[in-house]
Amino acid sequence: MDSGTSIERTRRGAVRDHLPGLDLLRAIAVLWTMLFHSFLVGGLGEDWDWAQRYGWMGVDLFFVLSGFLIGAQVLKPLASGERLSFGDFYLRRAFRILPAFWAVLALYLLWPAFREAPGMEPWWKFAGFFVNLSIDYGNRAAFSHAWSLCVEEHFYLVFPLLAWLLAKRASAMGFVALAAAIVVGGIALRSGTWLHFDTLGSDRNWFVENIYYPTWNRLDGLLAGVILAMWKTYRPDSWARVGARANAVLIAGLATMALSFWLFRERTGLLGNSIGWPVLSLGLALLVLAGAQTGSWIGRRAVPGAAWLAAVSYSLYLVHKPVYGLVQTHLGDALDRIGSGYFAFATYGLASLIAAALLYYAVERPGLRLRGWWLSRAASKPLASPSMP
Template sequence: MPSADHDLGPQDLGRPATTVHREPLDRSPEHAEPSRFLPHVQGLRAIAVLFVVLYHFWPARLPGGYVGVDIFFVISGFLITAHLMREIAATGTVRLGQFWARRARRLLPASLLVLLFCALAVMSPYLMPTSALPNEVREIIASTFYVENWSLALSSADYLNHSGDPTTVQHYWSLSLEEQFYVMWPLIMLLAAWVGVKSFRASRRRAVLVAIGVVTAASFVFCVAFTLTNPAPAYFVTFGRMWEFGLGALVALVPRLRVRHAVGSFVLGWAGVLALLYTAFRFDGQTPFPGYAAALPALGAAAIIAASNTSGWWQPTRILAIRPAQFTGDISYSLYLWHWPLIIIAPSVPFWGLTIYHRVALLAICFVLAWLTKRFVEDPARHWKVLVTRRAAVTLWASLAAMVLVAGTAGAAWAVNAPAYRDGVQSLAQLREDPPGCFGAASVLEAGCAGTDFGGTILPAPGFAGVDRPADERCFVQLNDSRPVSCDFGSDDPDAPRIALIGDSHAFQLLSTFERMAEENGWHLVTFFKGACAWSTTPLSTPGAFGDACTTWRNGVTAALRDADIDAVFTAAIASTPYSSAGFDSSHDAAVAGYRGAWSEVLDRGIPVITVVDNPVWETDPNKCLRTRAEASCVGARSEMLVEDDPLRDAAAGIPGVTLLDFTDVFCDDSACFPVVGGANLYRDQDHLTVTFADTLAPQYTAAITAALAAGVP
């Protein structure tokens, strides 16, 4: 079992008992017991944090690395429950003040240090875009008081397929959930022990076991159901994750689950390792998660913990106990804290690139910062005499004061930058109402605009492009949501031409532009949008609930179109949508056939279709480069950013009634693609256009739709 003083939190899997500082006012009976430190659990922590960090550095290489947080939850459930059960068994209660004070001394110093760093970074327009200010301040404050998971849940943030710029503290959602667990879990265990003894004359351990079993089962059912119905908030809500803590708790409470037999431990441990590796490499952002899919990494982590035999070097318990794993596990809390804000900020640092060498160097910096924080912040804070020699209330009040200080710094960041933010909002509104002549796409497409010099002006400014997006996100459904949500805009005249705008986020990016077009031309606009789900009849290659939800959404859209009086359909999709190639020579052929199949549903009714070749996709948001470097140094190679064989282009070729728009020559020349064209900032993130730039293409969109309405389908 882990050492009592080091079995308390995602970062506290411990050191040998010889390093334990004895707190004068904390004389819980477990302090007199031998070390319960489990090296292989420390190694499991190393796996967990490396999964998360490598996933954030190289998401395409380790697409399921986000399961590392699920491993942490299982570990915390195991360690915290073991600690609390020992105290309940020995004394009949838990000294809650001391328990929470120890958690505060272990968790808050490093956590608040990183939050303070982020709050100071927000003050600098060179490190953070002004457009990110409201979200950054709000989430720093939410993270400071450990409610970040609820902040993200209530705003329906999509952690795995985030459509906007993530904040520097978004990763604090898991720490917030852990802190809520530390508050609730001892209360649940104490209540269960009291009820069991008083009402059923059961032993405290049995009563606690039954209660945790019920909570775990109920939480898992809730998690699966909520993931199917509300996938974005389901990722963050507390009760939807409690079953993972409960799974670790059951391993702690049922000794028979811990396998000490050599063969059994070998099989169980390595099966757990294989389960974790499978999820890390095979899961991705489109896997319905957490839901039932989270059971695999959670059970894998529980299996590794339960494998207790250390007799041979081939045992996973021995492999996970090697020194590098122990070191990484030891610094994992600080490593988790530091890596994400550095990833977010680094691309904005002058002269810092995005090559493999820069990423490896940044990863090394994360390890160094983590070690320094562990050595000079985490460890000393546990032994501050001013706190450990006084009542628990002193620690708790000191913690609250420190949290208020950090929140106040975030508030100061808002006060300093709020005028610039308000000016940016006003300038953006003015730009949309009165754009310069020959601006944006017009500089390429309109006669007489060639060679127009904008003098280095970039509109919207690189620090403010992130907010230049459609406002009606209620019209956009994500992940496993299969509802064919529709929105209506424009004219209510029953004789108005009815235009449908359908597709994924690359269709949604045109919404504001099409709203304005509908108002100006007297059209009625109907929209259907779903993230990563283009309007097609070919299934996605992504298995499981996400692919099923996409198919259901498409069928719902097709049914809605049959019942609607539509005069023309405009559709767009990201060129790299992954389609199943079953029955086709390639996924490209499958995509072409799928688009034609969907379009035929309306073409056969005489309804024309207009589509557009996809825009280039950047590796990272080009605004991070534009904020600190010259525009000419922020171009990208055409061969790396543009899908030359866009299936939409091939699907439209030779099909009567289908109009294809291709603006590739606006975005790129023969060798490079640009982040700025005609003074207009093209991108609000790495692949979505700003509304400002989309508006400059409105004449071409309008002309194509008008011509299609007039020509119909031959």
């Protein structure tokens, strides 16, 4: 979950622009997700039931952002005819994801009280990033929020190779056909799964295990982000012209989000879990498109605190749920006596921010510095010939 919005010097010396609108959207995504889990894990009460209905959409905003930012990183050298360094890409992803993830996984394994739920899947499912494909959610829900990281890891693994193959035989119609197949296939697969298990009447949480978590059902957001990345990379003049209409795009995104809210008014219903996902992804993609334009209301200036939240969002995502469990265990009775859901959420949030800051500054940030040192060493070596495959 690389924020990708801070200025960063690449191996060839290019500088990536700072985009405060994307910082803001990433901050919103993690706060949105925290709100959702504060109802599920914490004790906010029935007045906060609405958080359960729509709070999960923050993860889909992460997916669209990842598709856009990682997609642009992969597509830029391909579009200019340069060699795509798979080694550099996977090295960057490893240094970005693994140190903080391993640290949190170790806490889950070595400190049972850290778990927000009593049961947990074996460590190797997390280490192999396929716990989202094989989980007993009813009995082993601890660290289950790693499911979205698994989806992202699968995307990191497959997308560069797919993009490289498609670039060798560039075809706009071929890409459109592939994108349509992913969207239509997702609708058909989710609908068929929903109808099968709804008729079967299984006692287990098949919605989470067979629809919500598996990677093949969650490609809409990543695809929407990749489409934005392709637009920006291959049609830069057209992309730049959108800046003049960025606020109209923002309004269209909010309107599309309102439609997705209506489609998902029953979160586990057939309507949302068939056509709801591509509609939601379209709405979020329009917001990201507006956020990537410096002339939009959300992209023209930095919101205080948003850049820091964006920077620590990965650490915050990893630790917020177990920290909620710890707060509920040790302070739940006191928070219940106070009787304020807002105060409870502030307590959960403050504890999570402290834990995230510790993880970020002690583990994640040193990992990023080590990545920078490693890549700078590689940059000092002669670059391979662009003509090499």
